[in-house]
Amino acid sequence: MALRINDTIPNLTVETDQGSFALHDWIGDSWAILFSHPKDFTPVCTTEFGAVAQLADEWEKRGTKVIGLSVDKAEEHVAWKADIESYAGAKAGFPIIADDSLEVSKALDMLPAEAYLPDGRTAADSASVRVVFIISPDKKIQLTMYYPMSVGRNFAEVLRALDALQATYETPIATPANWVQGEDVIVALSLDDKQAKEKFGEVDAKLPYLRMTKMPG
Secondary structure, three states: OOOOOOOEOOOOEEEEOOEEEEHHHHHOOOEEEEEEEOOOOOHHHHHHHHHHHHOHHHHHHOOEEEEEEEOOOHHHHHHHHHHHHHHHOOOOOOOEEEOOOOHHHHHOOOOOOOOOOOOOOOHHHHOOOOEEEEEOOOOEEEEEEEOOOOOOOOHHHHHHHHHHHHHHOOOOEEOOOOOOOOOOEEEOOOOOHHHHHHHHOOOEEEEOOEEEEOOOO
């Protein structure tokens, strides 16, 4: 079954390089980001895990836990982390799910049910395991990003999207194109003009349906 925005992420029990746990228990009351990879010891993925490690302070500021997934065993993740930390110059303190069974990748709709790992397999055999999920504290998927093998993920954009999701979560606003933290936001159409002014104060109507206001708080 395909996973869509606002679907609850399955409460899978996962094995990681930091032990086994249920995903919902691990998320707790935090925001969470799950980013997946088709194989350990691959070049693009190493740079991506390194970028995540370098952003540890940014994840913490946002009350967000990060967890990787790669289609290899936990002991291989431990060895790979040494390379990641050497490359990034930062500690990779987040867990990495061991998914050599493909159970998690299939449950999260990254691979078809009939997928398997052939002998002598390469990353191309699990190439579609290149996804970012941003998950809210209610365990619902708020955003997904799919990447091909040849394109490294832009974690500045992941941070920007996380900021936008947190700003608009349970608040009647939206963010315009290219929005970054601190810029004006869009008043939701669920509020009429009177309600918008009562809630946000000054409202700048660019168009009848496009009303801007200062970022609340």
